[in-house]
Amino acid sequence: MADLSLIELAKEIFTGAGGIDNVENVVHCMTRVRMTIKDDTKVNKEYLKKIPGVLGVVDDEQLQVIIGPGKVNKVAQAMVDIVGVDLGEDFPQILSGGKEKVQAKAEAMKAAQKEKQKSSRMKRILKDISNIFVPMIPAFVGSGIVAGIASVLANLVTAGTLDAATWQQYLDVMNILKNGLFSYLVIYTGVNAARVFGANPTMGGVIGAVVTLTGMNPEAPLLNLFTGEPLSAGQGGILGVIFSVWLLSLVEKKLHQIIPDSIDIIVTPTISLLVIGLAEIFFIMPLAGFISNSMVSGITWVLSVGGAFSGFVLGLLFLPMVMFGLHQILTPIHIQMIDETGSTMLLPILAMAGAGQVGAALALWVRLRKDKDLSEMIKGALPVGILGIGEPLIYGITLPLGRPFITACIGGGIGGAVIGAIGGIGAIAIGPSGAALIPLIANGRWWGYVVGLLAAYAGGFIATFFFGIPKEKLAEEKVKESSTDTAKIILPATTEVFKSVARGSVHPLEEASDPVFAGKMMGDGYFIEPEDGKIYSPVQGKVSTIFPTKHAIGITTDSGLEVLVHMGINTVELEGKPFDIHVQEGQALQNNTLLADVDLAAIKQAGKETSMLVMITNMDHVSSHELEKEGIVSSGIEVMKATTI
Structure with a gap:
């Protein structure tokens, strides 16, 4: 066609x-x-x-x-x-x-x-955050590249390498383009968060705009209820906006239920804006301000200690500050340092946090290369991350996955420790981090900053490569790799005999309670509702994969079929506790080899199902298959045949 x-x-x-x-x-x-x-x-x-x-x-x-x-x-x-x-x-x-x-x-x-x-509460939170920011990634990438180029040029102008009179107008144009996103990010976040939580998108944008404090009289500012000091625009940050819009969704839904339809369009948005807006201004923003002041005190103490310790702590904690929108509180510290000493020793250390993210993203790209969607996102976000624009990496990749965000922070801590250990590395002006900061490094010590960047890249990569890949992502990758490897094997047509993996009741796969398995998205086969926890190999072959969470075992038959024995439904969340595996990867199997002892009672107690599923995951290598037996069987009984192409 x-x-x-x-x-x-x-x-x-x-x-x-x-x-x-x-x-x-x-x-x-x-x-x-x-x-x-x-x-x-x-x-x-x-x-x-x-x-x-x-x-x-x-x-x-x-x-x-x-x-x-x-x-x-x-x-x-x-x-x-x-x-x-x-x-x-x-x-x-x-x-x-x-x-x-x-x-x-x-x-x-x-x-x-x-x-x-x-799904767990944390997974739902991370998924919501991902759904809020993923639609903004193209804008992050485009604006980030423009911002990165502008940052490099601006830093070269500040350093005296480029002539300001010649380049300033170009910089102004690029900054206008960049600020179209980053100056109003809270508004875009509010709109998308409202869509995710089921609130009115425009109302979500208004709640996002509240944190800018537009319209506040600078001569008589609103006061922080915790400290008595004036509120400053941006307190509460992105996550403050998300939390406020979530509250907005609850209030809106409740009001829609109790307000008569004839006046709903007037009363509901008015009350919602007043209730949530006031809470945002007088509670959420002040709370963020209180946290900010506490952080400043902590950072001042850490700086007084100095050395690799200070560098590690500051590099480690800066990403969470960015995530909560609290990093702007450090601007006065930078300015004071520049006024007193001619450079800020803090900025190069904090810049390592973004470098740790770059290393983490590279590790994800290498370990999860079969995930095409994730790979495309990483390819788009990496260039701007290298130039010091970290939002696409934070909100689009590491934070939604959870664990890589933590290992990225560790990479930032390692880079910060290197900067702190070398010492004397400062920036002559406040500017974006990453490679774009190199022209602003004072006293010719740019080489030390570059060493720190490389250390943060390496630290984030290694920490993520070995400890930061989510288990479910690894499991998906192994299935894809096994299918790809099997697809390369061309063998003569063979009929494989599949036997029951346990004593119990045999059912066709389409009767499985999980829609992914019932829809045969991972392949076709059958499942058994077991009467005991002795699980045997359904075919003769070799163990190709044992999933990290022990809930599934991949088997490659001599004819090249890739068979997945999936023990229970949603049991990946049990982290291997009910499963005692008796085989190893690479081990040869007969169709009566004991694969595992499974604690069925523990699975049921956890609220999961005990169905033992057997699936051929490379169905493109199957010319025909037939489930020959259903109902009650003993273990080791022939139940299905499949003929390869």
């Missing part, structure tokens, strides 16, 4: 999604169109995969159609243009009679599926 136009592609995607009336809203990230679906049973994923221009389909909490960078934003825009709404805005609902019942049933099914996933 010939390539489709944007409108044709948009219409085809709607068709595969079950029609426009089955879609609640459309957003996009760097590579995927993301749709919130009303009735998952109407989605035809196979149809979607066959559309020219569609690279893949992922059905998670949102239906994700992979288009690729550069084109995805145009396709998503074409889709909302067809409906006549904006990106992220809910589609108009045209429901009547029985159709309302159908939608209600679909919503109930969807809610039940989400309940089965039982």
Whole structure:
């Protein structure tokens, strides 16, 4: 089929999604169109995969159609243009009679599926933060590159290498472009946070703008309730805005329930703005100010100690300060140092935090190279990260994944320790960090700053490479690598016999409670509801993978089939505790080899399901397969056959 136009592609995607009336809203990230679906049973994923221009389909909490960078934003825009709404805005609902019942049933099914996933509170928080910032990553990248170039040129002007009269106008233009994002980031964050939490997006933008304190009389400023000092714009930072918008969503939803429809449009936004705005100004911002003052005292003490210790502590803690929007409190310290000594020794140390992020992102890129979506994001965020613009790396990559954010901080601490140990490395002016700061390093000691940068890169890389990769991401990577390796093997057609992995009841895979397994997204096979915890190999072959959380074992048969034995549903969250593994990677297996002893009672007590799933993950190498037996079986009974291509 010939390539489709944007409108044709948009219409085809709607068709595969079950029609426009089955879609609640459309957003996009760097590579995927993301749709919130009303009735998952109407989605035809196979149809979607066959559309020219569609690279893949992922059905998670949102239906994700992979288009690729550069084109995805145009396709998503074409889709909302067809409906006549904006990106992220809910589609108009045209429901009547029985159709309302159908939608209600679909919503109930969807809610039940989400309940089965039982993600942790921390995972939900990180996912919400990711959903807020991922749509902004293209703007971060574009503005960040402009800002990075402007920073290098500005620093060269400050250092006297470039003539100010010649270059200032160019710098002004680039700063105007850069500030279009970074000066109003709190507003964009408020808008996106409102979409994620279900509040009115414009109200979210207003709540974000409140922290700028626009309109406050500078001669009679509002006072910090904790310290009595004047409030300053920006206190509370990005996370303060997110927390405030979350509160806004709660207040709005409650008011929508109790305010009559006839006056809802007047009363609800007014009360919401007053309640949340006042809380933000007089509680959230002052609280951030109190934390800021405490941090200044702590930083002053750390600086007084000096040396590698000071460098490590400051480099380690600076990323969390940036995340909470508290890094601006250090500006007076920088200015005072420059006035008294001609340079600030603090800025080069703090710049190591961003370098630690760069190293962490490189490690993620190397370890998770099969994750194309993550790789595209890293490729876009790395250049601006090297130039000292860290927001794309923080909010788009390391913070949503959780653990890499911590190891990035460790990398920053290592770089800071090196700067502190060398000593005498200062910047003659306040400017962006990263490589862009090199021209501002005083007294020709730029070499020491570069050594610190390299140490932070290396520290962030090593800490993340060995300790910072999330377990679930490693598990996904191993499955992808195993499938890729197997795909390279060309063997004659063979019929493989699959036996029951446990004593219990055999069921076809489509009856599994998890929609990912039931939808055969990872392959086809069967599962057993076990009566005891003795789990045996279903086939003859070799152990190719034992997942870090012990809940799954990969087996490669002699014919090249890749078989996954997945013990329980959502048991990855149990961190291996119920599983006693009896085999090792590389070990040869018979179809009666004991793989593991599983504590079924512990799995049930944790609220998980004990289904033992057996799946062929490289189904493109299977010409035919048949589940020959269902119902009660003993272990080691033949239940399925699969013939390779």
